[in-house]
Amino acid sequence: MTDPKTNEPHLIYFLAAVLQLSIYPRIMIFMSLGLLFASTSAQVQEPEVIGSHEPIGAVAGEDVILPCHLEPPFDVTTLRVEWKFNESFVHVYRSRMDDTALQDKKFKNRTFLFHNEMHTGNISLKLTNVSLTDAGKYTCYVPKLQSQVKRGYINLSVDSMDEGKKRQQEATTEAPKNNETTQHNVQYTGTIIAVVLGVVMLLVIIAFAIWQKQRNRDGHNRSNTVNTQEQVPLNTTNNTNNADNVDNEDNAVNAENTNESGQH
Numbered sequence: 146m147t148d149p150k151t152n153e154p155h156l157i158y159f160l161a162a163v164l165q166l167s168i169y170p171r172i173m174i175f176m177s178l179g180l181l182f183a184s185t186s187a188q189v190q191e192p193e194v195i196g197s198h199e200p201i202g203a204v205a206g207e208d209v210i211l212p213c214h215l216e217p218p219f220d221v222t223t224l225r226v227e228w229k230f231n232e233s234f235v236h237v238y239r240s241r242m243d244d245t246a247l248q249d250k251k252f253k254n255r256t257f258l259f260h261n262e263m264h265t266g267n268i269s270l271k272l273t274n275v276s277l278t279d280a281g282k283y284t285c286y287v288p289k290l291q292s293q294v295k296r297g298y299i300n301l302s303v304d305s306m307d308e309g310k311k312r313q314q315e316a317t318t319e320a321p322k323n324n325e326t327t328q329h330n331v332q333y334t335g336t337i338i339a340v341v342l343g344v345v346m347l348l349v350i351i352a353f354a355i356w357q358k359q360r361n362r363d364g365h366n367r368s369n370t371v372n373t374q375e376q377v378p379l380n381t382t383n384n385t386n387n388a389d390n391v392d393n394e395d396n397a398v399n400a401e402n403t404n405e406s407g408q409h
Contacts, residue, residue: 192219192266194287196297203303208273213285213297215266222263227286228256228270235283236270238263251278277303 192215203209211228215221228235233249236256243258257271268285280303286296304312 190217191292192217192290193292193294194268194285194290194297195294196283196285196299200300200302203275203279203301204308205275205277205303205305207275208271209275209301211270211272211283211285211299211301213268213270213299215268215287215290218266219290220264221266221268221287221290222260224287224289226258226263226268227284227288229284229286230279230281235272238268272301275301275303277305279303 195214195216197212201209201211222241226236226238228237230249230252233252234247235249235252236258237244237247238258245253248256252272255273257273259267259269259271268287270283270285272279280301283299283301284296285299288295
């Protein structure tokens with residue numbers, strides 16, 4: 146027979162190995178799930194550079210803001226930010242300050258970033274003294290942003306001063322027309338409401354008149370019924386009295402006949 150004492154350490158080692166084999170896969174599964182969840186969360190929270198889906202309009206000689214921001218909000222104060230017009234540098238921000246070394250000459254002293262709002266992801270560009278040659282496609286770019294979307298696009302359209310004044314006049318002319326249309330609609334709506342209320346009131350009056358007439362008719366019928374019920378006992382009493390009178394007359398006639406018989 147085998148000594149149990151000599152096999153005891155082997156049994157312990159065997160059980161420990163089994164536990165290790167059963168625990169490690171679970172740990173690996175939990176670690177894999179944790180890494181997968183972390184990567185998924187990172188992708189969901191990944192900031193994106195967003196420009197403008199609609200064209201931005203401006204008038205020559207005026208200032209304009211080209212909108213661009215990060216969504217969700219993300220601090221870009223420590224990152225490099227580039228604005229380009231076609232292939233020309235419009236504005237460059239790096240090392241927490243503006244860098245004009247690469248800036249195109251036509252944009253010198255005409256571009257500004259909102260430094261106080263860059264910690265919230267606002268990288269919009271203010272362009273002053275806009276000219277007709279500024280019209281076109283602009284790109285805002287954050288090269289070192291940990292994201293799949295590092296660029297935003299903005300289309301700028303520029304009108305001449307005459308065209309701008311013409312559009313302002315058209316807008317000013319259209320405003321009273323819109324007000325007149327609104328007033329006309331309000332008056333028309335008020336007229337419709339008044340007519341509807343008048344019809345409703347007329348229907349109420351007609352319904353009340355019909356109800357009042359029906360009520361008077363019911364009252365008249367009730368009074369006739371009461372009078373009829375009161376007259377019935379009177380007729381019965383008269384009939385009874387007439388019957389009594391007839392009986393009395395018959396009795397008198399019988400008495401006279403009896404008297405005549407006795408006399409004979």
